[in-house]
Amino acid sequence: MVRFQNVQKSYDGETLVVKDLNLDIATGEFVTMLGPSGSGKTTTLMMLAGFEPATHGEIYLNGNPINNVPPHKRGIGMVFQNYALFPHMSVAENLAFPLAVRGQSKSEQEDRVKKVLEMVELPEFGGRRPAQLSGGQQQRVAVARALVFEPDLVLMDEPLGALDKQLREQMQYEIKHIHESLGVTVVYVTHDQSEALTMSDRVAVFEDGIIQQLSSPEELYERPENSFVAQFIGENNKLRGTVLEVGRDKLATVKLDSGDMVKALAVGVGAKGERTLLSVRPERVAIEPKKTRNTVTLTGKVEELIYLGDHIRTRMSVAGHTDFIVKVPNNAEHHELSEGQTTTVGWQAEDCRALDDMAA
Amino acid sequence: MTDVTASGVPEAITTSDGVPLKVSLARATRRQRMQALLLVLPLLLFLLVAFVLPIGEMLFRSVYSPIGPNVLPNFSKVIHEWDGEDLPPEAVFEVFVKDMTEAKKSNEIGKTVGNLATRVNYEIPGSRGLFTKSARKVKNITEGPYKEALIALDKRWENQHIWRTLQRISSNYTASFYLAATDRKYNEDNEIVRADPLYQIYLPILGKTLWLSALITFICLLIAYPVSYLLATLPLRTSNLLMIMVLLPFWTSLLVRTTAWIAMLQTEGIVNNILVFTRVISEESRIQMIYNQTGTIVAMVHILLPFMILPLYSVMKTIPPYYMRAARSLGATGTYSFIKVYFPQTIPGIAAGTLLVFILAIGYYITPALVGGSDGLLISNLIADHIKKTLNWSLGSALGAILLAIVLIFYWIYNKLVGVDNLKFG
Numbered sequence A: 001m002v003r004f005q006n007v008q009k010s011y012d013g014e015t016l017v018v019k020d021l022n023l024d025i026a027t028g029e030f031v032t033m034l035g036p037s038g039s040g041k042t043t044t045l046m047m048l049a050g051f052e053p054a055t056h057g058e059i060y061l062n063g064n065p066i067n068n069v070p071p072h073k074r075g076i077g078m079v080f081q082n083y084a085l086f087p088h089m090s091v092a093e094n095l096a097f098p099l100a101v102r103g104q105s106k107s108e109q110e111d112r113v114k115k116v117l118e119m120v121e122l123p124e125f126g127g128r129r130p131a132q133l134s135g136g137q138q139q140r141v142a143v144a145r146a147l148v149f150e151p152d153l154v155l156m157d158e159p160l161g162a163l164d165k166q167l168r169e170q171m172q173y174e175i176k177h178i179h180e181s182l183g184v185t186v187v188y189v190t191h192d193q194s195e196a197l198t199m200s201d202r203v204a205v206f207e208d209g210i211i212q213q214l215s216s217p218e219e220l221y222e223r224p225e226n227s228f229v230a231q232f233i234g235e236n237n238k239l240r241g242t243v244l245e246v247g248r249d250k251l252a253t254v255k256l257d258s259g260d261m262v263k264a265l266a267v268g269v270g271a272k273g274e275r276t277l278l279s280v281r282p283e284r285v286a287i288e289p290k291k292t293r294n295t296v297t298l299t300g301k302v303e304e305l306i307y308l309g310d311h312i313r314t315r316m317s318v319a320g321h322t323d324f325i326v327k328v329p330n331n332a333e334h335h336e337l338s339e340g341q342t343t344t345v346g347w348q349a350e351d352c353r354a355l356d357d358m359a360a
Numbered sequence B: 001m002t003d004v005t006a007s008g009v010p011e012a013i014t015t016s017d018g019v020p021l022k023v024s025l026a027r028a029t030r031r032q033r034m035q036a037l038l039l040v041l042p043l044l045l046f047l048l049v050a051f052v053l054p055i056g057e058m059l060f061r062s063v064y065s066p067i068g069p070n071v072l073p074n075f076s077k078v079i080h081e082w083d084g085e086d087l088p089p090e091a092v093f094e095v096f097v098k099d100m101t102e103a104k105k106s107n108e109i110g111k112t113v114g115n116l117a118t119r120v121n122y123e124i125p126g127s128r129g130l131f132t133k134s135a136r137k138v139k140n141i142t143e144g145p146y147k148e149a150l151i152a153l154d155k156r157w158e159n160q161h162i163w164r165t166l167q168r169i170s171s172n173y174t175a176s177f178y179l180a181a182t183d184r185k186y187n188e189d190n191e192i193v194r195a196d197p198l199y200q201i202y203l204p205i206l207g208k209t210l211w212l213s214a215l216i217t218f219i220c221l222l223i224a225y226p227v228s229y230l231l232a233t234l235p236l237r238t239s240n241l242l243m244i245m246v247l248l249p250f251w252t253s254l255l256v257r258t259t260a261w262i263a264m265l266q267t268e269g270i271v272n273n274i275l276v277f278t279r280v281i282s283e284e285s286r287i288q289m290i291y292n293q294t295g296t297i298v299a300m301v302h303i304l305l306p307f308m309i310l311p312l313y314s315v316m317k318t319i320p321p322y323y324m325r326a327a328r329s330l331g332a333t334g335t336y337s338f339i340k341v342y343f344p345q346t347i348p349g350i351a352a353g354t355l356l357v358f359i360l361a362i363g364y365y366i367t368p369a370l371v372g373g374s375d376g377l378l379i380s381n382l383i384a385d386h387i388k389k390t391l392n393w394s395l396g397s398a399l400g401a402i403l404l405a406i407v408l409i410f411y412w413i414y415n416k417l418v419g420v421d422n423l424k425f426g
Ligand SMILES: Nc1ncnc2c1ncn2[C@@H]1O[C@H](COP(=O)(O)OP(=O)(O)OP(=O)(O)O)[C@@H](O)[C@H]1O
Pocket: A011, A012, A017, A035, A036, A037, A038, A039, A040, A041, A042, A043, A044, A191
């Protein structure tokens, strides 16, 4: 439905804010752009909406290039971060705006507005001014306004950024629900990873104007392709080392900087002698693991214990890294640890990913 | 909800020692309020001395005219008893002759026959000679019948109009300056009528002032709107430069700017020279652009423009660009978005700017005086004339009061339409 082809964008002619963007979005998909501040998410969205011209490359909508189509002819619904509800119009007038523009009759407009207000559960609020609504209610009106003219594609730029946590979660659910029931394609921008993971069909992780990885939430979490994604999504333990050899089973032998030799799944490394960053999720690390064929074990010293009820967050120093986190489940047979104690930690070699070392 | 007693009246909340909360709060904030009062006291005093008192004085002067009672103290007391029919009774004539004889001896300012003659002359143009001439001879009338003797002095004393006028001005307070300021007068039968067409000057000038001010305001708005829009939307560096150009006139003396327009617009001036040089017009048909209405309009638009730009700019600055983007994403063309989304949000700025410029324009004095010639004069130039040249301060005050009333009316209308709380001045 949407296709970015080698799109580049520069505001000042010196730096590229978006670098060689290639992205295909299927009809009905919910795709999220996730990334740190300044990574080019809004810029990408603005190019799609038509408010910023692409410096290079082509954007296609339903197979047609749209670089020269002005924004009002693209028929894309958009929810702005600050909602952008027109302050001098009532809620109903705001909602009727895109319909009036399209020349619908007054009665048609009223019908649609009524329906869409019911959809966002604000049937009584048509007569109010946006300023008389709470943040959450304004948010719903903004979503309703972007949907009322039945666009095939809706863009949302951090629509929940201004809401508190509880309301955010509720709205996430509602937006997701609307997406499923209407079948519209949604391109969503956020820098909240849990929001991205819970709502999306696919997530595009942005960093420095480049999509670092584009895949389903599960893929993203379980199989990050590079160290940025591994760091950015969820919690990760890092170990630095040098690749000695990559075996046929895709397992690399890595010599850690502390001298320990470990095996890890080669993802972002190829050649022998390359620097690598090993990444392993805290919940995949066990204390005093049972030895199987591909278990990696190292010694670790307990530095700090934080009791969190269902698990005990344990900070250890392992192979020279003092911020190695292990989540010890608080179950019947868990190991009693005390600070200062030395023990062994271990994991399956496939759970540890040998990625590119960004610092190198 | 507050507790409501059986009688339905909410019970007053008290502090722990039983003092009503409101009293306690008032006590606590008393000191603060005193301090605040002290801080604004100099300003209040200044406003009182420089603003409230002069305006009060002006309003008072416009109705207060004690010349009649001052010059003819006894006559002023008895003339009221006359019913206005025929001529006043003999007794009144006697008092008049004696008062005139006394007045002739006085040379205290405000109490001379000359003052009286001027005052009556406002009401009956051309009557001045009657008073000065009679005053010289009146001392010769020493015994009755005074009526005949006075009429013998000058036939005009037989005229009812003179006596009615004298009766009218024998009170300390008068509406006649307001009548004069609105081109009205008393006719011989003591009725209020329009002044002779030849003497109708104030209403036409007032009308012209309002019309020119409205025109100037409108031109200012037309020019200022796009400039403010640019100011509010350009990147900071460029907009700063533009802002300096907008403010530059503020840093130049008004007089210099006005005379610069003279240099530009006069018949031998730069604009005409260029037009002649480029053969747009011929040497003989140089355009008169100064010392007339055109001059007034051009120079005043220039001078008042910043007062339109600044409020507009300050409002536009607060309108984020995403409203227009939202409108366009909803399918509206640029023009439609502008009209339906951007423009309505700038109305408070337009209101503030037009109000400000209009009010400044209807009271403007120096520019029309310098470049207005005779047909570019505004009402304030007439007021200044009365204050400085003809020394008819009362008429000047009445004109000023009318101007003030017009400003207040416009302010009131604006308040109804836009709400003064919505105005944004900067
Ligand atoms: N109008 C503009 N002119 C010049 N530079 C811009 C403009 N808009 C954005 N940039 C720059 O482009 C880069 C990317 O900005 P963008 O707004 O796309 O980031 P983002 O990913 O949306 O960040 P955030 O999460 O903070 O919204 C930033 O470095 C920003 O400074």
